[in-house]
Amino acid sequence: MNIIPAIDLQQGQCVRLRQGEFSKTTIYPQTALQLASLYRQKGMTRLHLVDLDGARSGCMEQLELMTSLLSSGLILQAGGGIRSLETVKQCLDAGIHNIVLGSLAVHDPDLTRAIIRLAGGGRIVLALDIRWSNNLPLLTSHGWQQPTAISLWDLVEAYSDMDIREILCTNVQCDGMMQGPDFSLYQQAIERFPQIQWQASGGIRGADDLKRLADMGLSAAILGRMLYETDFDLSSYSEGVLLC
Numbered sequence: 520m521n522i523i524p525a526i527d528l529q530q531g532q533c534v535r536l537r538q539g540e541f542s543k544t545t546i547y548p549q550t551a552l553q554l555a556s557l558y559r560q561k562g563m564t565r566l567h568l569v570d571l572d573g574a575r576s577g578c579m580e581q582l583e584l585m586t587s588l589l590s591s592g593l594i595l596q597a598g599g600g601i602r603s604l605e606t607v608k609q610c611l612d613a614g615i616h617n618i619v620l621g622s623l624a625v626h627d628p629d630l631t632r633a634i635i636r637l638a639g640g641g642r643i644v645l646a647l648d649i650r651w652s653n654n655l656p657l658l659t660s661h662g663w664q665q666p667t668a669i670s671l672w673d674l675v676e677a678y679s680d681m682d683i684r685e686i687l688c689t690n691v692q693c694d695g696m697m698q699g700p701d702f703s704l705y706q707q708a709i710e711r712f713p714q715i716q717w718q719a720s721g722g723i724r725g726a727d728d729l730k731r732l733a734d735m736g737l738s739a740a741i742l743g744r745m746l747y748e749t750d751f752d753l754s755s756y757s758e759g760v761l762l763c
Contacts, residue, residue, distance in 0.1 A: 520733035520761045522753065523596075523718070524558045525567040525743040526551050526588075528581050534571065535744045541575070541664075547747050551584060555591035558746075561753035566593040567619075567687075567741050573600020574621070575664070579610075586613040596644055602627075607634050611642070619687065621646040622660035625667060625674065632681060640682025644718070647671055648689045649704070656704060659691055675712055685716045687741065693722030697744060700728055702735070709736050725751055733761045 527534050529544065533551055537543035549557075555566055566588065573579040579600035588595060598619025601607060607618055618638055624631045624645050635643050649656035649671050656671040675686065688708060690701035700722045708717050716738035723729065723745055732740050740761075745751055 520729070520737050521565065521739040522563065522729070522756050522759045522761060523565045523567050523739050523741050524554070524563055524746055524753075525569065525720070525741045526554055527569045527571050527743065528584060528599075529571040531581065531584060535747065536571070541571075545744075545747075551588055552591065555588040555593055558753065559591045559593050562756060563753060563759040564594055565739075565759060566591070566595050568595060568597040568599075569619075570597070570599030574598075576600060577602050577622075579606050582609060582613060582615075585615065589614045598644075598646055601634075602630075604630070604633060604637060607638060611638060617642055617644050617685075619644045619646045621648065622665075624678070625658050625660045625669060628677065631678075635681050635683065640684055643683060644685045644687050645675075645678070645683060646687045646689070647674065648691050650691055656690075656707075671708070672711060675708075675715070683715070685718060685738070686712075687718040687720055687739075689721040691721070697724055697748070698722055699724055700732065702731065705732065705735060705737055725749065726755075729761055 533547045533549055535545045568585050570579050570581045577600055585597050594616045596617035596619055597615045598621055602623050610618055648659050650659055658667045658669045690704055693701050700719055705719055718739040719732050719737045720741035723740055729740055
């Protein structure tokens, strides 16, 4: 299982939200480049970037800052406000390796399909955020501000004819809470769609959670607040891969 550090960007600063609420924002003193360089020194190979301003406004606003992090040597997967083919082209041309599509995949399947055809399925990560309701994982979008009545399972099935290989799934109610990830969600996801490489995010507390996710068959774990606020040592992992 790959370990992928995450940096959420808001007005150029590194921040974390709790449960997807913009009113519950923690600002960290490090710059994005300082963090990216540190993660590369610790052996990580990939970095997950979110333009929170873009996710909220619908237009990516921090691509220049994101691409400046290529100097760290990390492979970048980035999202937040990617809502057009032109933005996708700009990201790819700028050196972003994986395009992360969230709200667009929920609300505009035609454009999402066009983007997948343009970039290729291997360059796309669907980022699907959910809240549980009546035992169904219902999708939420637009920076976690807009709930929907669409289930995660229905949406993944709807894209089953496309070459989608990776899906990042977050239970928003776990995000930033450091109370453990939604193991049940990921178990169901893997059982329903074993062909997908699932990335876990939200609530991961430490090595025990990571080992359990790896044992379940997750392809990657996204680490955010845990890296800022605990003494978790990334150096115990080789090239960003969990050593089981």
